[in-house]
Amino acid sequence: MSEAQAQKKEIRTRFAPSPTGPLHVGGARSALFNFVYSKQHKGKFILRIEDTDLERSDPVFEKDIKDGLSWLGINWDEFYRQSERLDAYEKYLKTLLERGLIFWCSHSEAELAAEKQNQILNRESPRHVCPHRDGSAGSLENGEGILRFKNDAEGDVFFEDLIRGRIAFDGRILGDFSVAKSLRTPLYNFAVVIDDREMAISHVIRGEDHISNTPKQILLQEALGFERPQYAHLPLILGSDRSKLSKRQGAFSVLEYQKLGYLSEAMINFMILLGWHTAEEKEIFTTTEILEEFSLDRVQKGGAVFDTDKLGWLNREYIKKLKDDDLAQKLENFAGDFAEKIKADSKKWLKISALARERITTLNEIGELAEIFYKEPYYPKELLFWKENTASENIVRHLKHTGEFLSNIEKWTKNDLEYKLMPYADESGRGEVLWPLRVALSGKRFSPGPFEMAEILGKEESFKRVTKAVKMLE
């Protein structure tokens, strides 16, 4: 094999979003599949911003897309922006014009709309077969209206989809589809074909919503004499109503998941499972394992509903696997208000995050837990009553007793506290003793256990909180 041939064999995939909205899970998953496929074949992954529509494109979204991909660890090897490649499109447009394969169509949008309406009424496939298709052929001067492809396809246009097998369209129902608004404003189907060729894309892996664009792109490739890439159309990610994920159904930026405290590893794991599974029952995959085990032929055909329950579960699983200091550090980013206090005593924070590990689904839930340890608790005194009919004197008695115990304990650890206090609690009724203690320490209806909280709070602070509770009742 010559070097040129070897190079040609390189697997090159791309993610080609238009910067007209944030990177949502649908897009991120497309990017992930492309990334994984290229990387497992030692190929290249390309990020191409499709910003030919100047009206709708916004640099803000380009940034969101890049930041989102970076957060997920989906790194690109090459980067392009279509708005910077106008010369290339113009060159090919001129060639096509000279060869009479595209032409200027000056029908107004109103005329086109009327035509379409009519075709639907007549149960025909809406398309525009332009009467101008021969008249102005070859004219570079014309420049009126838009450029359309002179579609003379007669039979089926078909391709082998790597996921779905053979897909065929009747080429005639495509009509003379549009390719550019002017020589320097190419339209999607045209720009894609030029770019995929010039960037030597070997595999086009994209959403199922592009299936119907594929025959147009193939026709263009054939007109230009381009080699055809391999196609793989992914099932769509669906909202809870089973329609294509849209902004209304929570298709917000993946960066929002970061803000909520989801781990990028969990996100990757979740997205790869949306449409792909191994034959085994394994569900947790590291990126390395994904790279080893992924294959396009095990990609699902039907759309998958985006359900965050499972994301939450995965996130918990990944949180459990984090190293202590790693978790503590990650959690610190979500405990904004207490940043100073956390820095002042990192050992304490390590204990708090260890406590959080088993109790949180997303990192941002740390706030409520951290509050217990860094803020003086305020709560209605009724909360101290385990059961409504518990006598106030009993609670006071138990709390006082507990307070004495606390002040006499030398070794301040959870185990010691438990060991010393439990006999009394068992004797007097666990709920009667432990519930008020727990509330006194946390100020909350729900919280971790009293002994683990006391250990972190320290002797002095624990005693202070118990005393405060007693005062409230007296």
Add this chain to the structure above:
RNA sequence: GGCCCUGUCGUCUAGUCUGGUCUAGGACACAAGCUUUUCAAGCUUGGUACACGGGUUCGAAUCCCGUCGGGGCCGCCA
């Protein structure tokens, strides 16, 4: 309306190519029980699915035909 894709538990799916081991497996979610000072977690148990109708076959989730359902696209957006 036209064209295209698709159809296994509520959700993600294994199984479909190469019919029998599938009275359909797993995970999430849900429910109950255990544990328990609360909430979680954990453990145990449970319910729920082959869209429907024909056909082929000794035998069909798996093969064939039809029906129905869901989705996508039909732009001088991508």
